[in-house]
Amino acid sequence: MKKFAGLLAMAALAGSSLVSAQPSGTFRQAHEVGFGSASDVDPASRGRVFTITEKIMSRLVRPGLDGKPAPDLALSWSSNAAATEWTFKLREGVKFHTGQPFTAADVVYSLQRVQDPKLNSPVRATISMVKTVEAVDAKTVKFVLSAPYADMPLVLTDYRLMIIPVNSGETIKVTGTGTGPFKLEKLDPQGTTILVANPNYFEGPPAIARMEIIGIPDAQARFQALLGKQIDMVQGINRQQRQLLERSGGFAFQEVPTGNWRGIVFRTDMKPYDDPRVRRAIRLAVDRKAMVELAAGGAGVIGCDTPVGPKDQYRSPRTCAQDIPRAKALLAEAGFPNGIDIEIPVSTLQPEWPAMAEAFQQQVAAAGIRAKIVQVPTDGYFDQIWMKRPVSMTRWNDRPADGILNEAYRGGARWNESFWKDAKFDALLDAARTELNFEKRKARYIEAQDYLWENTGTLVGFHALINVAHTSRVKNLDPVENFGIRWHKLSVN
Numbered sequence: 001m002k003k004f005a006g007l008l009a010m011a012a013l014a015g016s017s018l019v020s021a022q023p024s025g026t027f028r029q030a031h032e033v034g035f036g037s038a039s040d041v042d043p044a045s046r047g048r049v050f051t052i053t054e055k056i057m058s059r060l061v062r063p064g065l066d067g068k069p070a071p072d073l074a075l076s077w078s079s080n081a082a083a084t085e086w087t088f089k090l091r092e093g094v095k096f097h098t099g100q101p102f103t104a105a106d107v108v109y110s111l112q113r114v115q116d117p118k119l120n121s122p123v124r125a126t127i128s129m130v131k132t133v134e135a136v137d138a139k140t141v142k143f144v145l146s147a148p149y150a151d152m153p154l155v156l157t158d159y160r161l162m163i164i165p166v167n168s169g170e171t172i173k174v175t176g177t178g179t180g181p182f183k184l185e186k187l188d189p190q191g192t193t194i195l196v197a198n199p200n201y202f203e204g205p206p207a208i209a210r211m212e213i214i215g216i217p218d219a220q221a222r223f224q225a226l227l228g229k230q231i232d233m234v235q236g237i238n239r240q241q242r243q244l245l246e247r248s249g250g251f252a253f254q255e256v257p258t259g260n261w262r263g264i265v266f267r268t269d270m271k272p273y274d275d276p277r278v279r280r281a282i283r284l285a286v287d288r289k290a291m292v293e294l295a296a297g298g299a300g301v302i303g304c305d306t307p308v309g310p311k312d313q314y315r316s317p318r319t320c321a322q323d324i325p326r327a328k329a330l331l332a333e334a335g336f337p338n339g340i341d342i343e344i345p346v347s348t349l350q351p352e353w354p355a356m357a358e359a360f361q362q363q364v365a366a367a368g369i370r371a372k373i374v375q376v377p378t379d380g381y382f383d384q385i386w387m388k389r390p391v392s393m394t395r396w397n398d399r400p401a402d403g404i405l406n407e408a409y410r411g412g413a414r415w416n417e418s419f420w421k422d423a424k425f426d427a428l429l430d431a432a433r434t435e436l437n438f439e440k441r442k443a444r445y446i447e448a449q450d451y452l453w454e455n456t457g458t459l460v461g462f463h464a465l466i467n468v469a470h471t472s473r474v475k476n477l478d479p480v481e482n483f484g485i486r487w488h489k490l491s492v493n
Contacts, residue, residue: 023197023209025492027474028231030216031189032349036380039189039215040173043162044114044121046414049189050159050397052213055487056097056195057162057178060088060107060141061153063484067311069153073102073163073179074141077153083436086143086152087136094202096165097183104135109166119169122414123160126403129433147434150441154400159483181206181488190215207476207491217378219351226251226469232492233470235482236351239297245469254468255299258481259309259398261463262295262352264344264360268457269419270390272340276455281330282342283459285367286360287322292462295356299467303460306449307396307404310463314401314442316449327367339368345385346393349378353393356461387417394458398481401445405429409452418457425451 033039035047043053061077064070074088094102111133114121131146143152155161163179164172176184179202182195195211214231216222223241226234227248235256237245245251266273266282273279288302301310304320331339342364346357354373361371376385386392394417396404406429407413411421425448432444452458470477473493478485 023199023206025208026210026212027208027233027490027492028212028214029233030214030222030225030231032219032222033190033215033217033379034349034382036383037190038380038383041176041184041187041189042169042173043160043164044119044123045173046120046122048160049193049213050483052176052184052187052189052193052195053162053178054159054180054483054485055182055211055213056176056180056184057164058180059156059159059161059163060090061156063157063481065478065480065484067480067484069157073107074156079150079152083148083150083152084145086145088141088143090139090141091202092139094179095200096179097177097198098165100165102163102179103138104141105138105166106163107141108133108135109169110163111161113164113169114161120414121160122407123158125406125410125413126155126158126399127161128406129155147430148436149433150436150438151400151402155403157483158399158403159397182211188215201488203486203488206488217349219348219378223351226471229471232474233468233477235466235468236464237467237469238351239299239467242467242469250472251469252472252474253470254477254479256466256468256479256481257301257311258464258466259312259404260466260481261303261307261309261396262300262350262356262461263303263307263394263396264357264459264461265386265392265394265417266457266459267390267419268421272334272336273390273457275334277330277334278336278340279457280454281327281334281367282364282369283320283453284323284327284330285364285369286459286461287363288320288461290363291356291359294359295352296462296464299465300462301465303462305453305456305458305460307399307408307458307460308401308445308449309398312401314445316446318450318453320453322363324366327364327369331368336368339370342369342371342391343374343389344371344391344393345374345376345389347376347378347381347385349381350393350395352464353395357393360459360461387415387419392417398483402429402433405445405448408458409456420455420457422451422455425455 031051038047060074062072132144181201186194193213197206199205225231292300428448435441
């Protein structure tokens with residue numbers, strides 16, 4: 001906790017040999033246009049297209065291949081004994097795509113911008129412990145926290161905490177100026193966005209000369225594009241799709257365990273979901289093991305309504321079994337002896353959603369919960385359905401425990417999708433953040449997750465084991481969760 005530096009930085013520099021003297025070839029990838037016309041490349045915005053920003057921008061700290069914090073724009077970091085002040089040493093010689101030198105001032109600007117209430121960034125809650133951030137000198141940044149926090153480097157691995165140039169906030173959503181391995185040449189989130197190699201990338205020029213990031217909202221359409229080799233990679237194919245690709249030939253596969261999760265959200269500010277007994281009854285009526293099998297072909301880890309990933313050091317070991325008698329009793333106590341009716345809007349934006357909703361519909365029927373599935377368009381699902389309807393499907397990408405618990409469940413957080421407010425839960429998170437002893441801190445995070453099981457409005461069905469398929473011409477794809485991939489290493493024949 002007191003110091004995390006030295007060898008990591010040396011290893012990073014030693015491993016930064018040039019991947020390719022002359023970048024070549026074109027890599028094509030699809031994204032789902034989840035925010036429709038509101039999609040952009042501002043990393044801190046609600047509509048950011050991370051499939052683009054992850055390739056054109058950099059963070060202070062990135063997830064290493066082992067899942068631990070690793071150097072990105074910061075080479076080393078250390079804290080005082082109380083973990084209330086953190087100092088980050090930055091890389092020398094880094095430039096933005098415009099040629100502007102990267103300095104500590106850019107870090108200060110980027111983080112203060114995220115903290116600005118006017119921006120209303122969903123990642124603001126993640127760094128709420130940061131009281132001030134200041135430039136000690138051109139290559140040193142100091143964070144002063146409002147309370148002790150031992151996991152600050154882990155927080156900064158969040159893929160939305162990308163560093164952008166000073167005073168670029170008004171234009172970043174279209175310029176995409178960053179320090180990443182690729183530069184934005186043409187932005188068309190609903191069509192084809194074009195990226196080109198950044199020859200001055202600080203870890204060496206990319207192996208690929210050009211990337212085309214294509215907007216394809218429908219999951220089945222994305223798979224068909226891969227099958228026809230119109231794109232080179234899809235993350236999240238199912239068992240049947242893999243078999244089809246294997247028969248077709250010319251594809252390679254990876255199985256990547258992740259903290260990505262799929263769920264169903266019930267708004268706790270709307271009836272009947274404002275009653276915790278109803279919410280718990282719904283969750284108890286679900287057979288989690290069967291849901292994973294039916295919705296993900298067994299390629300997942302049961303969630304027990306915790307959003308914390310299965311490999312996270314703070315993950316709760318809780319188990320959860322279906323309990324129909326208890327679910328029926330809770331509904332009766334809440335005034336629904338004859339059960340309740342639920343309408344679930346479902347799209348094919350996420351390939352597991354339809355099967356997950358069908359599994360839910362079948363499983364909860366025994367408890368008197370009558371679920372009606374309504375098919376809705378994929379385009380703009382997160383703009384028009386999510387956080388607007390009483391019930392919606394949801395999915396989240398991997399985040400550290402503290403990040404996801406604060407962002408999705410803290411009262412008043414921008415992306416608190418169930419609109420749940422609970423002072424006791426917030427206090428549990430505050431206590432965990434300020435605890436310096438690891439075992440005690442872990443116990444508090446587990447207590448917070450167990451509290452979710454009793455009270456939350458979000459049913460976390462499972463954490464996904466992502467089946468990645470790519471054309472066989474793609475080489476050097478890191479077998480890790482999406483935000484840890486070193487895109488400059490990727491090559492194509």
